[in-house]
Amino acid sequence: MKKGLERLRKGYGKKLVSIHMWNAWLVLFLALSGLLLLGGFWREILGEGRVWLKWAHIYLGLVLLIPVVYYLLLAVKHWRRLKGKTSQKANVIFVLILLVGWIVSGIVLWQFRLTGPRASNAALFIHDLLTWVGLPVIIYHSITRTKWLKEPQKRTITSEKDVTGEVHKGVHGNSTPPSKPQPVYTRRGFIKIAVGAGIAVTLGPTFVRWMGRAFQLPSMEEYAADNANSLLPEPVPLPQSAPPIGGGAEGSFRVYTVTDIPSFDNSNWSFTIDGLVDKKLSWNWEQFVALQREVQVSDFHCVTGWSVYKNTWEGIPLSKLIDMAGVQNQAATVKLYSGDGVYTDSLTMAQARMEDVMVAVMHDGKPISNQLGGPVRLVTPQMYAYKSVKWLNRIELIQEEHIGYWEQRGYDNDAWLPGANKV
Ligand SMILES: Nc1nc2c(c(=O)[nH]1)N[C@H]1C(S)=C(S)[C@@H](COP(=O)(O)O)O[C@H]1N2
Ligand SMILES: [Mo]
Numbered sequence: 001m002k003k004g005l006e007r008l009r010k011g012y013g014k015k016l017v018s019i020h021m022w023n024a025w026l027v028l029f030l031a032l033s034g035l036l037l038l039g040g041f042w043r044e045i046l047g048e049g050r051v052w053l054k055w056a057h058i059y060l061g062l063v064l065l066i067p068v069v070y071y072l073l074l075a076v077k078h079w080r081r082l083k084g085k086t087s088q089k090a091n092v093i094f095v096l097i098l099l100v101g102w103i104v105s106g107i108v109l110w111q112f113r114l115t116g117p118r119a120s121n122a123a124l125f126i127h128d129l130l131t132w133v134g135l136p137v138i139i140y141h142s143i144t145r146t147k148w149l150k151e152p153q154k155r156t157i158t159s160e161k162d163v164t165g166e167v168h169k170g171v172h173g174n175s176t177p178p179s180k181p182q183p184v185y186t187r188r189g190f191i192k193i194a195v196g197a198g199i200a201v202t203l204g205p206t207f208v209r210w211m212g213r214a215f216q217l218p219s220m221e222e223y224a225a226d227n228a229n230s231l232l233p234e235p236v237p238l239p240q241s242a243p244p245i246g247g248g249a250e251g252s253f254r255v256y257t258v259t260d261i262p263s264f265d266n267s268n269w270s271f272t273i274d275g276l277v278d279k280k281l282s283w284n285w286e287q288f289v290a291l292q293r294e295v296q297v298s299d300f301h302c303v304t305g306w307s308v309y310k311n312t313w314e315g316i317p318l319s320k321l322i323d324m325a326g327v328q329n330q331a332a333t334v335k336l337y338s339g340d341g342v343y344t345d346s347l348t349m350a351q352a353r354m355e356d357v358m359v360a361v362m363h364d365g366k367p368i369s370n371q372l373g374g375p376v377r378l379v380t381p382q383m384y385a386y387k388s389v390k391w392l393n394r395i396e397l398i399q400e401e402h403i404g405y406w407e408q409r410g411y412d413n414d415a416w417l418p419g420a421n422k423v
Contacts, residue, residue, distance in 0.1 A: 012074065012077060015070070015074060016071075016074065016078060019067045019070055019071050019074075020067075022066075022067045023064070023067040023068075023071075023099075024142075026060055026063060026064045026067070027064070027099075027138060029056075029060055030057060030060060030061055030064065030102075031131070031135055031138075033053050033056060033057040033060075034057060034131060035131075036050075036053060037050065037053060037054055037057060037304075038128070038131075043256060043257065043258050044257065044258050044259060044260075047258070047409060048408075048409040048410070050409070051406075051409050051410035051411070052410075055410075058106070058110050061102070061103060061106045061110075062103075062107075064099060064102070064103055065103055068096070068099050068100065068103070071096075078092070079092075091141075094137070098130055098133075098134040098137075101126060101130045102127065102130050102131075102134075104123075105122075105123040105124070105126040105127040105130070106123075106127060108120065108122075108123035109123045109124060109127060109304075109305050112303065112305065113418055114418075116417075116418045116419070117299070117301045117307050117417065117418075120301075120305040120306075120307070121251075121305060121306060121307050123305060124304070124305030124306055127305075229264075229367035229368055229369060229370060229374035229375040230263075230264070230265055230370070231264065231265060231266055231269060231285045231289075231367075231375050232266060232285070233286070233289060234367055235289045235293075235314075235361050235362055235367055237314060237362055237365040237366075238293060238294075238295055238314055240295040240312070240314075241295050241312055241314045241362055241364070241365040242365035243365065244297075244312030244364040244365050245295065245297060245312055246297035246310040246311060246312040246364070247310060248310070248312070248364055249308050249309065249310055249311045249312070249363070249364055250308065250309040250310050251306070251307055251308040251309055252308065253300070253308055253372055254302070254306055255371045255372065256302070257340065257390070258340075258342055258343055258405065259340040259341070259342050259343070260340075261340075261370060261371055262339050262340045262341075262391055263370060264339065264370075264375060264391070266284070266285050266286075269284070269285050269339070269375060269393065270282055270283065270284055270285075270393065271283045271288050271376065271392075271393050271394070272393065272394045272395070273321055273322070273324075273325045273394075273395040273396075273397075274325075274394070274395075274396055274397075275331065275335070275395075275396035275397040275398050276327070276328040276330055276331035276397040276398060276399065277322075277325035277326055277327065277328065277331070277397055278325065278326025278327075278328065279325060279326060280325070281321075281324060281325050285375070288361075288376070289361065291316050292316070292320075293314050293315055293316055293361060293362075294314070294315070294316070294317060294358070295312060295313070295314045296312075296313050296356055296358060296379075296381070297310055297311065297312050297313075298311055298313065298356060298379065298381035299311070299381060300379070300381070300385055300388070301384055301385060301417060302384065302385045302386075303384040303385070303386060303411065303415075311363060311364065311379075312363070312364050312365065313358055313360040313362070313363060313379050314360065314361060314362035314363075314365075315358045315359050315360035315361045315362065315376070315379070316358065316359045316361070317355060317357065317358055317359075318334070318347075318352050318353075318357045318358065318359055318378070318395075319352065319353045319354075319355070319357070321359060321395065322334070322352060322353070322395075322397070325397075327349070327397060328397070330399045331349060331397035331398065331399065332348065332349055332398070332399055332400075332401075333346050333347070333348060333349070333397070333398045333399070333400065333401055333402055334346060334347045334348070334349060334351075334352040334395060334396075334397060335395070335396040335397075335398050335402045336378060336389045336392060336394075336395060336404075337389070337392070337393060337394035337395070337396065338389050338390055338391045338392060338393070339391035339392070339393040339394075340390070340391050342405065343389060343390070343391075343404075343405045344389070344402065344404055344405055345378075345386065345387050345389050345402075345404030345405065345406075345407070346401070346402035346403075346404055347380070347387070348423075349397075350423040351380075351383075351423055353423075354382065354421075354423060356379075356380075356381045356382065357378070357379070357380050357381075358378070358379045359376055359377075359378060359379075359392060360376065360377055360378070360379045361375065361376055372390070373388075373389075373390025373391055373392070374391075375391075376391070376392050376393065377389065377390045377391065377392055378392050380415075382416065382417055382420035382421065383415040383416055383417060383420065384415045384416075384417065386404070386405075386406045386407075386411055386415060387404075387415050
């Protein structure tokens with residue numbers, strides 16, 4: 001009877017140790033991949049790898065359910081052993097809330113098409129918040145508990161070796177004297193990797209920027225300083241734009257770019273519409289700001305979960321530009337080029353003719369800043385914002401399909417928002 005209980009207890013301890021270990025490795029991977037996915041900086045470097053990383057993050061996030069559920073099965077027992085240890089109980093609850101919160105909000109983000117932008121926004125907020133609260137606590141936990149390696153009697157998660165010394169083996173029965181308790185896995189090894197990786201992720205961008213400076217490349221900060229649309233004359237807002245009829249945008253844009261932020265001035269900026277058109281048109285800035293603009297209020301949704309509501313955009317409807325150039329019969333696709341020289345996307349002719357698809361020049365009554373795609377960006381309110389090409393400077397009408405930058409790297413060709421009036 002006593003032996004049976006003992007065996008049970010040993011098995012239980014071992015299970016807790018391995019749950020804890022699996023959990024630690026998964027959280028480490030998820031934290032690092034999550035930070036890489038979050039940082040706008042890494043978009044340029046990762047490219048296609050970003051989409052792979054996203055799927056790895058999602059699937060391993062789902063795998064995290066296994067240790068959580070497995071722990072919950074053992075929780076009653078573990079809880080009993082924590083009797084009187086209030087701070088450790090609090091720790092367990094904190095970790096469970098963290099993990100379950102991450103998993104649930106992660107699932108909502110993963111299933112963004114089912115849940116829609118409002119739920120994605122909330123989920124992303126929770127996912128980020130838990131990260132900024134949880135990561136420091138986890139790092140602190142990993143570091144402080146190293147000390148416990150030397151005092152295993154203080155640990156609540158112990159293996160059979162810790163509890164009873166070496167496992168007694170062999171034909172001679174239990175002749176081995178119990179040796180000093182040994183940790184089953186080295187938390188120290190884990191921490192070394194975690195700290196190293198953490199430092200690499202945090203300092204990586206700084207290092208690359210420093211390299212850029214060493215090679216005379218302008219840094220992000222220098223671009224940011226040059227952030228307003230510096231083209232002259234400044235566009236004069238229509239009365240609906242100033243003050244913005246939408247009341248001003250709610251939320252903030254995350255600056256996304258897959259290249260360095262390009263900078264434009266009157267000498268190097270132009271806007272062209274060509275391809276299968278009746279007449280190719282090209283404007284310089286003075287000519288482009290003279291075109292008749294309209295105003296719309298619309299929401300802006302990134303597929304990664306954040307949105308900016310009630311943007312008052314002022315610009316030229318894409319359909320107007322297309323009509324000015326005249327469409328040839330074979331033209332089926334509107335290919336959109338960014339002045340960054342890399343990013344492209346496309347719309348079908350029918351989509352391009354939707355009345356809310358706009359070549360925007362102003363946001364909330366002000367020129368669109370350089371970081372946010374100014375002087376001119378596309379706005380596609382019924383589609384996810386990867387269609388919203390920043391630094392738009394060329395439109396080409398073509399016959400064949402064109403697969404855009406992110407679509408080539410795994411994003412869905414169908415960018416419609418849930419509930420959009422698809423055409
Ligand atoms: N040229 C260019 N346009 C782009 C992108 C980009 O990386 N480069 N990212 C797209 C994506 S995925 C989003 S969500 C929005 C983000 O716009 P913002 O950087 O102004 O917030 O721009 C879209 N247009
Ligand atoms: Mo996006």
